[in-house]
Amino acid sequence: MSTWHTLVEAPALAARLGAPSLVVFDCRHDLAKPGYGRDAFASGRIPYARFLHLDDDLSGPKTGRNGRHPLPSAEDFVALMRSHGVSETTQVVAYDDAGGMYAARLWWMLRWVGHDAVAVLDGGFAAWRDAALPISTDAPLNLPHGTLSLRPGVASVSADDVLANLASAAFQVVDARAPDRFRGENETLDPVGGHIPGAINRFFRDNLAPDGRFKTPAQLAEEWRSRLGDRPVAQLVCQCGSGVTACHNLLALEVAGLSGARLYPGSWSEWCADPTRPVAQGD
Structure with a gap:
């Protein structure tokens, strides 16, 4: 199977x-x-x-x-x-x-x-x-307790890592939010508008075709490579407002066959909670 x-x-x-x-x-x-x-x-x-x-x-x-x-x-x-x-x-x-x-x-x-x-x-x-497939309102079945164990998985970075990166430029931050929020405009979810200095923007919805499904692997690979240039995928860190839609970009990268990017889970909502961290606005 x-x-x-x-x-x-x-x-x-x-x-x-x-x-x-x-x-x-x-x-x-x-x-x-x-x-x-x-x-x-x-x-x-x-x-x-x-x-x-x-x-x-x-x-x-x-x-x-x-x-x-x-x-x-x-x-x-x-x-x-x-x-x-x-x-x-x-x-x-x-x-x-x-x-x-x-x-x-x-x-x-x-x-x-x-x-x-x-x-x-x-x-x-x-x-x-x-697809006219069945829809249910029945209660979920009781399942036997699972045995999933904690094992090493994909990596993430911390706010301190991102702060240190402002000087080292060891990785490229990619922001998944809408372009206006990236620029610092129309911010309604977080108290500060703007983005992490040095970040580039790839709106997560750009991963989808008009029918709401993911674009083809070839199209995603072409678009991401165009956005990233020669930067290796392993040097990408994805973030968004709160660590949710950044995962959509990480999924799109995997669909495209571009593995190795990491997540900044705290994302903008954590970054901007500390007034000592720098903020950039505009494109």
Whole structure:
């Protein structure tokens, strides 16, 4: 049975539903309406899917200085995955209804704890619905407790690493936010507008075709290479507002066959919480 590592199409997922080695997570969310995801899940979801909330399940405690969606401890996240039946041999699939912007967070987090049998449903819930596949309101099945273990996974960087990089230029920061927010305009989520000095902008939605699915690997590779020039992918650090949509850029890079970039999980919301850290504005 094939293993999915980046994206999966709705018919392929449908064909494997109910398999004991598959766990599907509904990651729908709305930053402006925190209750939206649970309501959407209750009104209809992919059969057998289990719900994860961005704030409650895919984030850790906030201190006021560590960003809007700080990572939980790796140990706590592994325990959460075990409680949902995830083991080393489990294929995980995540979906949302926002082009993968929330599902990619779970995709990255599982790879962060060393589990790479994880993929995002390309096109999300809309693709599932458009394919006339079944939608359920049944309660999720009780699954045996999983045995997922914490193993070395993909790397991340800290705010201190990013601060030191202002002088060393050892890596290139890529900001996934919309261009206006990158420039410091129309900032509604964080108290300070602007971006990390030296960062370049790649809006995460530019990874998607008009139908809401990811562009082809060839197109993504061409666009990213055009944006990055000769910089090796291993020297990229992706960030956004709070470490969520940056994961979408990391997923797009993997789809394009460009592996090795890292995440700055705290992202802009952590960076701007310390007034001593420099801020750039404009392009």
